[in-house]
Amino acid sequence: MEKHLFLAGHTACYGCGEALGARLVVDAAGPNIITTDATGCLEVFSSRWPQSAWAVPFIHSLFENSAAVASGVEAALKAMGRQGEAKVIAQGGDGGTADIGLQCLSGMFERGHDILYVCYDNEAYMNTGVQRSGLTPYDSDTRTSPSGKVSWGNRYLKKDMPAIAAAHGVPYIATASVAYPKDVQSKVKKALSITGPKYVQVHVPCPLGWKSDPALTIKVAKLAVETGLYPIFEMENGVVTKVRKIPRPAKPVTEYLKLQGRFAHLFKKGGGEAEVKKIQQIADENIKKYGLLSEAAEKVAVEKE
Amino acid sequence: MIEIRIHGRGGQGIVTSGELIGFAAFSDGKYAQAYPSFGSERMGSPVTTYVRIDDRPIRTRTLIYNPDFIIIQDSTLLATEPVLDGLKPKGLVLVNTKKSADALGLDLNSRVLTIPAAELAMEALGRPIVNTTILGAFAAASGAISLEGIRSALEHRFTKELAEKNLKAATKGYNFVKEKKQ
Amino acid sequence: MKVILGGLAQPATSLANNTGTWRNYIPVFLQKTCTGCTICAIVCPEGCVYSVEKKKFTFDAKYCKGCGMCAAECPVDDIEMVMEEK
Amino acid sequence: MARTFTEGSKAVAETVKLCRPNVIAAYPITPQTHISEELAQMVANGELKAEYVTVESEFAxxxxxLGASATGARTYTATSSQGLLLMTEVLFNISGMRLPVVMTCANRAVSSPINIWNDQQDSISVRDAGWVQLYAEDIQEASDLHLQAFRIAEHPEVLLPVMVCMxxxxxxxxxxxxxxIEQKEADAFLPPYQPQYYLTPKNPITFGAMMGPESYMEARCQLDRALWGSARIVEEVAKEFKKRFGRFQGALVDTYCIEGAEIVLVAMGSVISTIKEAIDLLRKEGVKVGLLKVRCFRPFPREAIKEALVGAREVLAIDRAFSPGSGGVLATEIRAALQDVKKAPEIKGHIVGLGGREISVETIINIVKDRKAVGREDRFVDLKEALLK
Known part of the structure; x- marks a missing residue:
């Protein structure tokens, strides 16, 4: 087998985007790192005693303190003159990052710790059985934002974490998707070459929570990008410096939504079209805001990773 | 054991007064304890500091109910706060005021001394910060601490320049009481 | 296995865990049209797909959970998922 | 060794400095604030070479x-009251991961109603967090305890966090x-921390793994054994401290006038001094009263307490915290400790000094004198009945 730093034998679901994401991140970072992680799927499926899927130093403490524990790790390395020993990577899911862990993350950003924070965004609390988080997309059906006679699912828009990071003056911010593994890895490498706090948010489909085919994890992730619903970009010193262009014309959001049970209610109930329109509008706004559309349609469409 | 209660208002250096008396006694070779009234007192609100001086280690950590000495750094408190409560018979009250002791009209079984500390402090410090002037006056009036003790307390607490200025203020207070006594 | 200091775990020990038993479908690497693009190895969530030669890939059945991502992503349809007889 | 006249917080900060912590993280809260301010100033002045992390909350x-300690650093934090409660989740994590963090808890009442004054409800409320808890009687002891705390925490047989409560x-x-203490003396007493396991690529261990029903209980049992075992180290360290510095204010417990005492008061913290004053007065009146000071509350020194109380006729527990719906915590635990003693003394619980309510010498004297008149129920002392009507 290939030599990895996040190993097989972990107990993630079939087709888990987060397991893939984590492996891509640590493999790109290399062995000289110390990683922290928030409570959540990743921690549960990777470190069930007495086994560990991690070949790098790893610490899990609590749901909401990955960024603070990493701050302590970084401060200790500094205090003991061991900065050269390891780079620090803090990890968390979308709930542990954007909701319960946001305060600790804000502190980490504000103090300027030399830490890369990676958020594996699977858009809900999957570890506890699919409840909505601050990064759950609009109209998504979760156990705490269920669709019903008078509900279309989650009523709120995704929290704009990159903008929150940017407001803290974080020098390097990026979004990425497991649909583009090399992009994830080059962003991790780039982030680690920059001193100070870094934020990388990786879109990682969850076949369980999204009710999607495990075999289609990459396909679904790609559609999120190609529809404009999950813009992939880099921000340096507060300015968007690079955008992953999508083929012109952008794919309609229905193509993405229809592959996932979490949006199935939009296509079953009368009135769903209007909701789909709203989601299309979100995609259109992203496309405009980030200038996602490529100049030449065909060229990008065939670009392979 | 000698027990001292200092009354003033937040921002008048009352906590420092307690610390300085305690330190002065400590450097005189005695045991001492000083602590402020604990709370979230704001600038201007009434505050109290407690000081104990003894020849043996001090274990009591309670408030001071029956002080031997009461220092009133802000005379307006006389009208509004029970600052004289519990004073031992034949104790001493030292009040910062331009008025004479008689003019204060305090009906007490104890000695009352007044000192125009603001004026004296202005002469020494150029600012009406009264606590170190009163400290000197207290040393002279009570004999509980020495002027030398005050010197080492000031040197411990402040920069050299500030310590010297405040020692001047304390000496003014000290001499004021000494001269008044004669 | 002794509990050390509240439950420290040794690194890279998950390899002892036989997640291949979870599998219903098993990939068959046809090794006919493979171009050596490595996508199958990259996207495997277990990281258990690997190359034996430049254009010849296979997987470690001890860990493969049979999710089918390798087959779904293969650009030349050189991997098939088949029901596994157990 | 140099004697000075100083504030309790300053004395503690000076001692913490002597311990050479690598990482300090604290969040301001009254009445802990002076300690963390002093340390911040020491770092700012270059007198203390440490990373001082200005966090956004006590939780952080x-x-x-936690993170720094797992990375092999010597670490220190301080808090009070709500801050300690906000830390609660992490407290359990620190002990569970067996990290030798040292903390000062400047004891304060907990909300609601909000109250910034002293009682011990905060640290007592986290007594089950798996930390060694030591209670200081005076400033000298509070200061000395910090040097001892790091030694206890980092002892290879302990590896547990220690909370110094003042x-x-x-x-x-x-x-x-x-x-x-002089730096040289402190260094001789407290060698650098040498963790066996810490976060490093040289040995990429996993901290904080998940444990299921098959092993969780063993991990918890191991924590319990380590905490019980720390009692011996608390004693050892106190004795060695005495040998080096000449000061000893008890190890697990201490006693005062307990020889031949028929009535024994049991308490923790600064009220001990007040009780000693009261005992001197009572003894002059011929009341055979003594004191048992509980210095180490976790691990709970059952045997030492039993030994000290076995000859007494009556035990009067003085609690500065309580378990609502149960009673005084010290009283409850002493009852449990003595339950197998034949002819065990009668134990009466007294809840005193909550939220800064003054405990005067008279308060203590009255507790001793009124003891016959009150029932067996733990009672709140010096209540203002008018406020309850």
């Missing part, structure tokens, strides 16, 4: 020292003569 403070304001804000 605890998390930062009564807020009464000890943190008071000025007293304190003997301060």
């Amino acid at each position: 403070a605890a998390s930062v020292v 009564d807020g304001f009464i000890l943190t804000h008071a000025y007293e003569p304190v003997d301060l």
Whole structure:
């Protein structure tokens, strides 16, 4: 087998985007790192005693303190003159990052710790059985934002974490998707070459929570990008410096939504079209805001990773 | 054991007064304890500091109910706060005021001394910060601490320049009481 | 296995865990049209797909959970998922 | 050794400095604040070479020292009251991961109603967090305990966090003569921390793994054994401290006038001094009264307590915290400790001094004198009945 730093034998679901994401991140970072992680799927499926899927130093403490524990790790390395020993990577899911862990993350950003924070965004609390988080997309059906006679699912828009990071003056911010593994890895490498706090948010489909085919994890992730619903970009010193262009014309959001049970209610109930329109509008706004559309349609469409 | 209660208002250096008396006694070779009234007192609100001086280690950590000495750094408190409560018979009250002791009209079984500390402090410090002037006056009036003790307390607490200025203020207070006594 | 200091775990020990038993479908690497693009190895969530030669890939059945991502992503349809007889 | 006249918080900060912590993280809260301010100033002045992490909450403070300690650093934090409660989740994590963090708890009442004054409800409420808990009687002891705390925490047989509890304001804000230790002496007493396991690529261990029903109980049992085992180390360290510095204020417990005492008061923290004053007065009146000071509350020194109380006729527990719906915590635990003693003394619980309510010498004398008149129920002492009507 290939030599990895996040190993097989972990107990993630079939087709888990987060397991893939984590492996891509640590493999790109290399062995000289110390990683922290928030409570959540990743921690549960990777470190069930007495086994560990991690070949790098790893610490899990609590749901909401990955960024603070990493701050302590970084401060200790500094205090003991061991900065050269390891780079620090803090990890968390979308709930542990954007909701319960946001305060600790804000502190980490504000103090300027030399830490890369990676958020594996699977858009809900999957570890506890699919409840909505601050990064759950609009109209998504979760156990705490269920669709019903008078509900279309989650009523709120995704929290704009990159903008929150940017407001803290974080020098390097990026979004990425497991649909583009090399992009994830080059962003991790780039982030680690920059001193100070870094934020990388990786879109990682969850076949369980999204009710999607495990075999289609990459396909679904790609559609999120190609529809404009999950813009992939880099921000340096507060300015968007690079955008992953999508083929012109952008794919309609229905193509993405229809592959996932979490949006199935939009296509079953009368009135769903209007909701789909709203989601299309979100995609259109992203496309405009980030200038996602490529100049030449065909060229990008065939670009392979 | 000698027990001292200092009354003033937040921002008048009352906590420092307690610390300085305690330190002065400590450097005189005695045991001492000083602590402020604990709370979230704001600038201007009434505050109290407690000081104990003894020849043996001090274990009591309670408030001071029956002080031997009461220092009133802000005379307006006389009208509004029970600052004289519990004073031992034949104790001493030292009040910062331009008025004479008689003019204060305090009906007490104890000695009352007044000192125009603001004026004296202005002469020494150029600012009406009264606590170190009163400290000197207290040393002279009570004999509980020495002027030398005050010197080492000031040197411990402040920069050299500030310590010297405040020692001047304390000496003014000290001499004021000494001269008044004669 | 002794509990050390509240439950420290040794690194890279998950390899002892036989997640291949979870599998219903098993990939068959046809090794006919493979171009050596490595996508199958990259996207495997277990990281258990690997190359034996430049254009010849296979997987470690001890860990493969049979999710089918390798087959779904293969650009030349050189991997098939088949029901596994157990 | 140099004697000075200083504030409790300053004395503690000076001692913490002597311990050479690598990482300090604390969040301001009254009455702990002076300690963390002093340390910040020392770092700012270059007198203390440490990373001082200005966190956004006590929760983060605890998390930062957790991460730093797991990375092999010597770490320190301090808090009070709500801050300690906000840390609670992390406290359990620190002990569970067996990290030798040292913390000062400047004891303060907990909300609601909000109250910044002293009692011990905060640290007592986290007694089950798996930390060693030591309670200081005076500023000298509070200061000395920090040097001892790191030694205890980092002992290879302990590897547990230690909480030094000192009564807020009464000890943190008071000025007293304190003997301060020289750096050289401190270094000789407390060698650098050498963790066996820590986060490093050289040995990429996993901390904080998930444990299921098959092993969780063993991990918890191991924690329990380590905490019980720390009692011996608390004693050893106190004895060695005495040998080196000449000061001894008890190890697990201490006693005062307990020889032949028929009535024994049991208490923790700064009220001990007040009780000693009361005992001197009572003894003059011929009342055979003594004191058992509980210095180490976790591990709970059952045997030492039993030994000290076995000859007494009556035990009067003085609690500065309580378990609503149950009673005084010290009283409850002493009852449990003595339950297998034949002819065990009668134990009466007294809840005193909550939220800064003054405990005077008279309070203590009255407790002793009124003991016959009150029932067996733990009672609140010096209640203002008018406020309850």
